[in-house]
Amino acid sequence: MSDTPQAGPAGPDTQTLTPETAPVAPPSRGRRRKKEGKPASLWTDAWHDLRRRPMFIFSLVLIAILLIMSFWPSLFTSINPLDARTCDLSTARQGPSAGHLFGRDNLGCDVYARTIYGAGNSILIGVSTTIITAVVGGLLGLIAGTRGGLTDTVSSRVTEVFFAIPQILGALLITATFRDKGLGIWIVVIALSVLAWPMTFRIMRAAVITARSQDFVIAARALGASQSRIMFGHLLPNAIAPVIVVSTINLGGFIAAEAALSFLGVGVQSPDISWGLMIADARSRFLEAPLPLVFPAVFLSITVLAFIMMGDAVRDALDPKLR
Amino acid sequence: MSKTSLRTSPAEGGLGDEPLLAVEDLHVEFVTRAGIVRAVNGVSYSLNPGETLAVLGESGSGKSVTAQAIMGILDMPPARIPKGEIRFRGTDLLKLSDEARTQVRGQRISMIFQDALSALNPVFTVGWQISEMFRVHRGMNKRDAMAKAVELMDRVRIPAAKQRVNDYPHQFSGGMRQRIMIAMSIALDPEVLIADEPTTALDVTVQAQIMELLAELQRESNMGLILITHDLGVVADVADKIAVMYAGRIVENAPVYDIYRAPAHPYTKGLLESIPRVDQKGQELYAIKGLPPNLLDMPTGCAFHPRCPYRQDNCVTDAPPLYGISGARNSACHYWREVLDGDPR
Structure with missing residues (x-):
C-alpha cells in the first residue's frame, strides 16, 4: 500500500481539499480582514463589537x-485649591459666582477647583487597587488553579476567611490601625486591596x-511545553x-469605597483632597x-457609573453567549 | 546522564535488537472513590522506525491510556503506574526525571489528538502555535519561526498557507485543523508519532486524506507511527501490524495481513464481522453481544468470556496467556486454534 506510487498524491489531494476549505476560508479572509488588516480573535472581535456600543463610547469619553x-x-x-491662600473664610458657603462656578465651601475654598483636584486621588486609589x-x-x-491539590485547597480556604470580613468594617479596621504610619492615601489602597483580592482570585481560579x-x-504538554509555559x-x-x-467593574466600586472611608474619616486626610472628604465636610451645613456636597457627590456618581458601564460593555463584548 | 545518552544514541543509529519504542508489561491504574480501576493490565508492544502499529479496541479498552503513559501526560494522581517499562531507544522513560521527560515530549515522541479544535489553543493564531515549537525548543526568533511554520503548513498541504498563517483555529475546517495539529506534532522531527484517533472527528473523505498525509510524512521521515483507533477500515490501508486491546490487555497481536485473513482471537473476529459489507445488504449486522467489562469489577479468567462464542469452562477460571502462534503473532485465547479454523456457531 505504501510502495505503490499514489499517482501523485498531491494532485487528487489538493483538488479534494479545496471544497473542504471553501466554506470556511472566504468569510475569514473577507470583509472584516480587509477592513481591519487583522484576523478575528477574541480580542479583535471584542474591539469590533465595543466600537459599536454607545454605552462603551460614552463611558470611554467620560473616563x-x-x-x-x-x-x-x-x-x-x-x-490651586491646595494653596490655602485661595480660600477666604469670609466668603464661606457663598453661592455660585462668576469666578467660582460651584460656590465656596465651609472654609471659603472654591468647590469647583477642589472637585477637579479630588478626581486625582479617587482615580489613583481606584486604579492602584484594581491593579x-x-x-x-x-x-x-x-x-492555585493550575496546581490544584493542596495548594488550591489551602489558598481557597484562605480566601474564604477574607470573604467573611465585611468590606467596610475590615477596611475601617485596617485604616484606623495604620493611619499614623505616614502612608498617606496608600493606606486606603492597601486596606481595599487586602480585602478585595480574593474576588479576583476566585474568578481567575475558576477560569483556569x-x-x-x-x-x-x-x-x-504532549508537545513538550513546560509547566510555566502552560x-x-x-x-x-x-x-x-x-x-x-x-476588575473594570470593581474599579468603580473601589472609588466608591474610598469615598466611603474618607467620609468616615479614616481614608484620605486633609489637606489632601478627596470627594468623600468633601462630602463629609459639607454634610454638617448641608441645609444651608x-x-x-452635591458637586463632589455628582462627580463621584458619574465616575463610578462610567467604570461600571465600561465593565458591563467589556463583559458583553467578551462573552459571546450574551450576543 | 540519561539525557545525554538519549540525545546521542539516535545519531549512531545503532539500535541492535532494541526496537525504537518498546512497551513492556505496562500496568496503569486509577485510584477512584469507587476503587482502583485497572485501565491497563500488562500491555506490551514494540515499534520500529518507519513502522506503523495500529492499536485497536473499544472505548475504555486502555488504548489511549497506554498512549498517554508513553507521552507521560497522565495526571498522577489519580493515575499510577505500578509496574512496567516504556523503553525509548533502550532508555526507560518511566525512570527519567520530569525535566528529561519534557525533553522527550514533542521532540522525540509526539502526539496528535482526536479533536483538533479543542487541541489547539483558541486564543492564538495557528502560525503562532506552530512557530512556538521552534521558538521554545529551537530558540528561533519570531520571524524565522514563522517562516518555518508556513513551510510546515505547506508540507501538510494547507492551501494558501502564507495567507492563512495568521488565522485562528476556529476559522479552519475540521480536516485543516487536524493538519495543523499534525504540523505542530511533526515540527521537531519526532522519531515516534502517536496518533490518538486522528480521524474519528472527521468525515470519511477527509479521513482518507489525513491518513494518506500521515503515511506520506512517515515515508519521508521514517518515523514510527502508533495509530490508535477503533476503525478497522482506517487500519487496513496504513498499518504494518495490529495490536487488539480488550479490557486493558492485548488480546491479539499480529501483522495486518494475518489479522484480516484469519483472526486468532474471538474478539478480533467479532470486530471484523461487525464491519458492514455490501454483499450482506439487508441482513442484520453482526454485533458482539454484551458490553465491555466494568474495569472495577473484571470477570474472572479471560475478561472476554462473558461475551465469547468459543467459551469453555476453563475460560471462566484461567486467564489465558498470550499464546505464540507463529513468528510475530500472538493471541490471548485458550482456543485460538478453533478460532483460526472457523466458526463454532
Whole structure:
C-alpha cells in the first residue's frame, strides 16, 4: 500500500481539499480582514463589537476626561485649591459666582477647583487597587488553579476567611490601625486591596480550572511545553477575560469605597483632597449650603457609573453567549 | 546522564535488537472513590522506525491510556503506574526525571489528538502555535519561526498557507485543523508519532486524506507511527501490524495481513464481522453481544468470556496467556486454534 506510487498524491489531494476549505476560508479572509488588516480573535472581535456600543463610547469619553482631569487638573481650573491662600473664610458657603462656578465651601475654598483636584486621588486609589488586586489575586488564582491539590485547597480556604470580613468594617479596621504610619492615601489602597483580592482570585481560579481540563492544555504538554509555559502561555491568555471584566467593574466600586472611608474619616486626610472628604465636610451645613456636597457627590456618581458601564460593555463584548 | 545518552544514541543509529519504542508489561491504574480501576493490565508492544502499529479496541479498552503513559501526560494522581517499562531507544522513560521527560515530549515522541479544535489553543493564531515549537525548543526568533511554520503548513498541504498563517483555529475546517495539529506534532522531527484517533472527528473523505498525509510524512521521515483507533477500515490501508486491546490487555497481536485473513482471537473476529459489507445488504449486522467489562469489577479468567462464542469452562477460571502462534503473532485465547479454523456457531 505504501510502495505503490499514489499517482501523485498531491494532485487528487489538493483538488479534494479545496471544497473542504471553501466554506470556511472566504468569510475569514473577507470583509472584516480587509477592513481591519487583522484576523478575528477574541480580542479583535471584542474591539469590533465595543466600537459599536454607545454605552462603551460614552463611558470611554467620560473616563478619558476624568483621567485628564486627574493628571492635569490645572487645565480645568486656574485656582490651586491646595494653596490655602485661595480660600477666604469670609466668603464661606457663598453661592455660585462668576469666578467660582460651584460656590465656596465651609472654609471659603472654591468647590469647583477642589472637585477637579479630588478626581486625582479617587482615580489613583481606584486604579492602584484594581491593579494590585488583579495582579495578586490573578497570579495566586492562576497558581492555585493550575496546581490544584493542596495548594488550591489551602489558598481557597484562605480566601474564604477574607470573604467573611465585611468590606467596610475590615477596611475601617485596617485604616484606623495604620493611619499614623505616614502612608498617606496608600493606606486606603492597601486596606481595599487586602480585602478585595480574593474576588479576583476566585474568578481567575475558576477560569483556569475550566481551561486546564481542555484538550489544548494536554496537547501542549504532549508537545513538550513546560509547566510555566502552560501556565503563562496557554492558561493565562484563556482565563484572563473574566478577570479584566470584573476588575473594570470593581474599579468603580473601589472609588466608591474610598469615598466611603474618607467620609468616615479614616481614608484620605486633609489637606489632601478627596470627594468623600468633601462630602463629609459639607454634610454638617448641608441645609444651608447644599452645593459643596452635591458637586463632589455628582462627580463621584458619574465616575463610578462610567467604570461600571465600561465593565458591563467589556463583559458583553467578551462573552459571546450574551450576543 | 540519561539525557545525554538519549540525545546521542539516535545519531549512531545503532539500535541492535532494541526496537525504537518498546512497551513492556505496562500496568496503569486509577485510584477512584469507587476503587482502583485497572485501565491497563500488562500491555506490551514494540515499534520500529518507519513502522506503523495500529492499536485497536473499544472505548475504555486502555488504548489511549497506554498512549498517554508513553507521552507521560497522565495526571498522577489519580493515575499510577505500578509496574512496567516504556523503553525509548533502550532508555526507560518511566525512570527519567520530569525535566528529561519534557525533553522527550514533542521532540522525540509526539502526539496528535482526536479533536483538533479543542487541541489547539483558541486564543492564538495557528502560525503562532506552530512557530512556538521552534521558538521554545529551537530558540528561533519570531520571524524565522514563522517562516518555518508556513513551510510546515505547506508540507501538510494547507492551501494558501502564507495567507492563512495568521488565522485562528476556529476559522479552519475540521480536516485543516487536524493538519495543523499534525504540523505542530511533526515540527521537531519526532522519531515516534502517536496518533490518538486522528480521524474519528472527521468525515470519511477527509479521513482518507489525513491518513494518506500521515503515511506520506512517515515515508519521508521514517518515523514510527502508533495509530490508535477503533476503525478497522482506517487500519487496513496504513498499518504494518495490529495490536487488539480488550479490557486493558492485548488480546491479539499480529501483522495486518494475518489479522484480516484469519483472526486468532474471538474478539478480533467479532470486530471484523461487525464491519458492514455490501454483499450482506439487508441482513442484520453482526454485533458482539454484551458490553465491555466494568474495569472495577473484571470477570474472572479471560475478561472476554462473558461475551465469547468459543467459551469453555476453563475460560471462566484461567486467564489465558498470550499464546505464540507463529513468528510475530500472538493471541490471548485458550482456543485460538478453533478460532483460526472457523466458526463454532
